[in-house]
Amino acid sequence: MVLLIQILNAVQYGLLLFLLSSGLTLIFGIMGVINLAHGSFYMVGAYLAYWLARTTGSLWLALPLAVLIAFAIGLLLETAIFSRLYRRDHLYQVLLTFGLILIFEELRSIAFGDDVHGIAVPALLNFSIPLTDTLSYPVYRLFVTLVCLVIAGLMYFVIHKTRTGMRIRAGNSNREMAASLGVNMPLLFALVFASGVALAAFAGAIAAPISSVFPGMGSQILIICFVVVVIGGIGSINGALIASLAVGLADTLGKVIAAEYSAIAVYLVMAIILLWRPQGIANKA
Amino acid sequence: MPNITLTRAPLLVALVLLVLFPLVGSTFYLQLGAKIMIMAIFALSLDLLVGHAGMVSLGHAAYFGVAAYALALISPKYEAANLWLTLPLAVGAAALAALIVGAFVVRTGGVYFIMATLAFAQMIYAVFHDTKIAGGSDGIYITVRPDLSVAGFKPLNLESPSEFYYLALILLAMVFWFLNQLLHAPFGRALAGIRMNEQRMRSIGYPVFAYKLAAFVLAGALAGLAGYLAACQFGFVNPDILAWHQSGIVLMMIILGGMGRLHGAVIGAFAYVFLQEVLSTPAVVGVYAKHWQLPMGALIVAIVLVLPHGIGGFFDIAVRRYRFRQSEDAKDQP
Numbered sequence: 001m002v003l004l005i006q007i008l009n010a011v012q013y014g015l016l017l018f019l020l021s022s023g024l025t026l027i028f029g030i031m032g033v034i035n036l037a038h039g040s041f042y043m044v045g046a047y048l049a050y051w052l053a054r055t056t057g058s059l060w061l062a063l064p065l066a067v068l069i070a071f072a073i074g075l076l077l078e079t080a081i082f083s084r085l086y087r088r089d090h091l092y093q094v095l096l097t098f099g100l101i102l103i104f105e106e107l108r109s110i111a112f113g114d115d116v117h118g119i120a121v122p123a124l125l126n127f128s129i130p131l132t133d134t135l136s137y138p139v140y141r142l143f144v145t146l147v148c149l150v151i152a153g154l155m156y157f158v159i160h161k162t163r164t165g166m167r168i169r170a171g172n173s174n175r176e177m178a179a180s181l182g183v184n185m186p187l188l189f190a191l192v193f194a195s196g197v198a199l200a201a202f203a204g205a206i207a208a209p210i211s212s213v214f215p216g217m218g219s220q221i222l223i224i225c226f227v228v229v230v231i232g233g234i235g236s237i238n239g240a241l242i243a244s245l246a247v248g249l250a251d252t253l254g255k256v257i258a259a260e261y262s263a264i265a266v267y268l269v270m271a272i273i274l275l276w277r278p279q280g281i282a283n284k285a
Numbered sequence: 286m287p288n289i290t291l292t293r294a295p296l297l298v299a300l301v302l303l304v305l306f307p308l309v310g311s312t313f314y315l316q317l318g319a320k321i322m323i324m325a326i327f328a329l330s331l332d333l334l335v336g337h338a339g340m341v342s343l344g345h346a347a348y349f350g351v352a353a354y355a356l357a358l359i360s361p362k363y364e365a366a367n368l369w370l371t372l373p374l375a376v377g378a379a380a381l382a383a384l385i386v387g388a389f390v391v392r393t394g395g396v397y398f399i400m401a402t403l404a405f406a407q408m409i410y411a412v413f414h415d416t417k418i419a420g421g422s423d424g425i426y427i428t429v430r431p432d433l434s435v436a437g438f439k440p441l442n443l444e445s446p447s448e449f450y451y452l453a454l455i456l457l458a459m460v461f462w463f464l465n466q467l468l469h470a471p472f473g474r475a476l477a478g479i480r481m482n483e484q485r486m487r488s489i490g491y492p493v494f495a496y497k498l499a500a501f502v503l504a505g506a507l508a509g510l511a512g513y514l515a516a517c518q519f520g521f522v523n524p525d526i527l528a529w530h531q532s533g534i535v536l537m538m539i540i541l542g543g544m545g546r547l548h549g550a551v552i553g554a555f556a557y558v559f560l561q562e563v564l565s566t567p568a569v570v571g572v573y574a575k576h577w578q579l580p581m582g583a584l585i586v587a588i589v590l591v592l593p594h595g596i597g598g599f600f601d602i603a604v605r606r607y608r609f610r611q612s613e614d615a616k617d618q619p
Contacts, residue, residue: 034396036533084590090396091341092589095540098533099585106579223407223529226400234396260416267408271389274401278392 001131006252012141014248015148019203020221021228021240022155023196029172029235031189033082034090036097038200039222040104045070045201046208046217047112050119059122059209066205067198074197078190086189101219109215116214144206151199152241159237168192172235224251227266231273233280242281296548303454307447315446316518317562322453323514325554326460328538329547330507335536336545337468338500339480340391343399343532344406345508347386350527352379352509353516354413357425365432368443372431375516376509382409383505384498391497394483403529414524424523427516443517453514457551460507464547476500537585543601560584 024038045066052062081100085093120126121140128136159165170178171188179185204217211217228247232239250269254262273281303322307315331345355375360366386409390401414422430443433452441448467473475496478486487493516522525531534557542553563569564577573579592599 028396034399081586081590088589090399091335091536091540091544094341094343094399094533095536096586096589098537099582099589101533102578102582102585106576106582110576110579219529223404227404230397230400230404263411263415264408267404267411270401270404274389274393278397280397 001135002256005131005135005137006256007249008137008141008145010249010252011245012145012148012248013252014245015145015152016203016207017221017224017228017248018152018241018244019148019199021225021232021244022152022237023199024225025229025232025235025237025240026168026172026192027196028229030168030175030192031082031086032175033085034093034097035082035196036094036222037100037104038196038225039218039220040101041070041074041197041200041218042204042221043108043213043218044073044104045204046211046213047108047204048201049205049208050117050213051112053119059119063202063205067202070201071194071198073201074194075190077197078193082193083186083189104218105215112213114215116212118212119209121209140209144210147206148203151202155237164188164191224266227270229280231270231280233282236280236282239280239282300458307450312446315450317558319446319450319453319518320515321555321558322450322457323511323518324535324538324558325551326453326457326514327508327511327535328542328550328554329457329460329464330504330511331535332539332544332547332550333464333468333507334500334504335539336550337473337480338476338497340497340501341399341536342402342501342504343529343536344386344402344404345504345535346527346529346531347406347409348379348383348505348508349512349515349531349535350413350522350524351382351409352376352512353522353526354419354425355379355509356431356513356516357427357522358419360427360429360431363428365429368431368433369435372510372513375513376506379509379512380502380506383502387498387501387505391494391501403532406527406529406532410524410527410529413527419522422524424521424525427520427522430517430520449518453518456510456514460510461547461551464507468547472496472499541588543599546601 020038020042024035027033027035027038048066048069049059049062052065053059056062056065077100081096085096121138125140125143128138129142130136157165159168167178167183167188170181170183171185171192175185224247228240228243231246232241232243246269247266250266251262254265258265303318306318310318327345327349331342334340334342334345352375355378356366356371359371359374386402386405390398390405393401413419419425430449433439433441433443441452443449443452468476475486475491478491479493479496483493512526515526538553538557539550540553541556542551543549560581561577564580565574567574570577570580
């Protein structure tokens, strides 16, 4: 039973990582931009949810509002800043997005202070399913897992079954060719970027009642997402899904077996993958 | 070659000013100066990798931190450690860490290299942060600075701010000279070749992997030298010194000064630490001193968008324009 709980937690964490890393990997695959600020969007989502849930009094209202605001922020950032980065060296992309992290962290610090804040789980889902006499599983976590699954399914549908998705795939595999075939690349870039920001913010918002909101939460998850992208292969959504679940399992089970070394376990998985397939599991060398 | 005198003159002037500085500087400024020079060594080590070998590492603070931790762990508790013993050991530890990580990451390129260096650096961070081997998140203290006496003769007393300043200055000058020699030697030319066209270097028979790994290990060792000095200066080591923000900051320094130029790395370190001091001084910016990272972040964004070659590059272009105008004026003379 304890194992079942841990596996449920691992899947929930893994799917959450997938929401983040799918955006990260697509932004890199299509626009060639390495975005360190992606973790900041996770943080922005969580703090937006915290703030909106407090002002509106309902997380159900806060979630869609946070996603909309994040989408708008994404569009704004794309047109003002990121669109100038596409042809630049990775080094400058790293540096600029590093600067953005500093800005977001300080704005957070000015607006909300440096304390940890909790968000109440909505009353509707605030109960647990008893598994044995002493163990139970919180329904909200199941809800998060379910929502992540639905979104992953929606993403699969959009990317593989719609015309926009076809354009995204085309842009991902060959930018110049897609552009010369008449795909409106600037529009596509803006759309993908803002969607990635919205996804990251949604992940932060929906996880906030579980993880609470705290300074540095974006950087912490960003590094794990990088590990996911390195394992899964850049630009690969399928790779990101497999890698997210693998990292979720390694981290959660690592915490059970040897708590002090669980963070290291995740990186060891990455080291082994790098030796075996330096281009990630889903990409051909 | 008139260019040589033109580029060397400012360097010599800067060196003379730095040597004379302790005559006028107060203890606070001597400590700040030593800190800047330590960061300059750190920035130089990364410039070897990023600016000259074309390998963008986002985990360089790990080797800085490994050497700092090595000093903290091998120092005796209440007496001075021997510098001649601990310095090679600490730098060796950093080089070994770079060798192990490098064996994995140097196989990758481009954006994988960036992400993998970052992830491995975080792994080293997790080792020091999560486990008890070196005090965990609390860190450890080094109560007495290392001693560098040989057979009873003590050339510098590191407890004195001015003498510690001179040690940092001597080491900075040595690292600068060494890298300058190295980059003009065949090894440095080969690295430049790999940066510009790796495929071609491989096809004409260069062992590219070995060259890149050697550069990675050397950069790690020099970062370790800086980390050792930082641990001496602050007498305290905690996981923050190898967190990835440090790696970002040192990358910022070399861009700020202009990448791929050794003097650029030094200028960048000076500019960054100076800026940080100004932006975090309440007397200058008032209540916003606590939030100094906000203007710093905005500045980073602005520099990337507006000054693509850094402050150093900006001056280089200005100097070139000035020379061009001079030569045009000379032509106009009858």
